[in-house]
Amino acid sequence: MAQSMADDIRDKEAGAKKIVASAREEAARIQAAARAVAEQSVKDAKQKAHRSFRDQTKQAEAEAANKAVETVNKGRGAADGFYASGKSKVSGIADWLVKEVMTAYGNS
Numbered sequence: 001m002a003q004s005m006a007d008d009i010r011d012k013e014a015g016a017k018k019i020v021a022s023a024r025e026e027a028a029r030i031q032a033a034a035r036a037v038a039e040q041s042v043k044d045a046k047q048k049a050h051r052s053f054r055d056q057t058k059q060a061e062a063e064a065a066n067k068a069v070e071t072v073n074k075g076r077g078a079a080d081g082f083y084a085s086g087k088s089k090v091s092g093i094a095d096w097l098v099k100e101v102m103t104a105y106g107n108s
Helices: 002-105
Strands: none
C-alpha cells in the first residue's frame, strides 16, 4: 500500500508538472499575442498622428495661401486707388514744373 501510494503521488506530481508546463506555455503565448497587439496599437497610433499632422499642415498651408491671395488683392486695390487719386494731380504738377523750368532756364 505504501508503494502504491508513493506511485500515486509520483503520478500526481508528474501530472501537476505537465499542467504547470502547459500553463507556462499558454501564458507565454498570451503574453506574445498581447505584446504584438500593443506594438500594432502603438504603430497605428503613430501613423494616425502623422496623418493628422500632415492633414493639419496641408490645411494650414491652404489657408495661408488663400490669406496671401486676399492680402495681395487688398494691396492691389489700395495701390490702384492711390494711383487713381494721385493721377489727376500729376498732370497739374507736371504743367507747373514745366512752366517753372521754362521760366528759370528759358525756351532753348
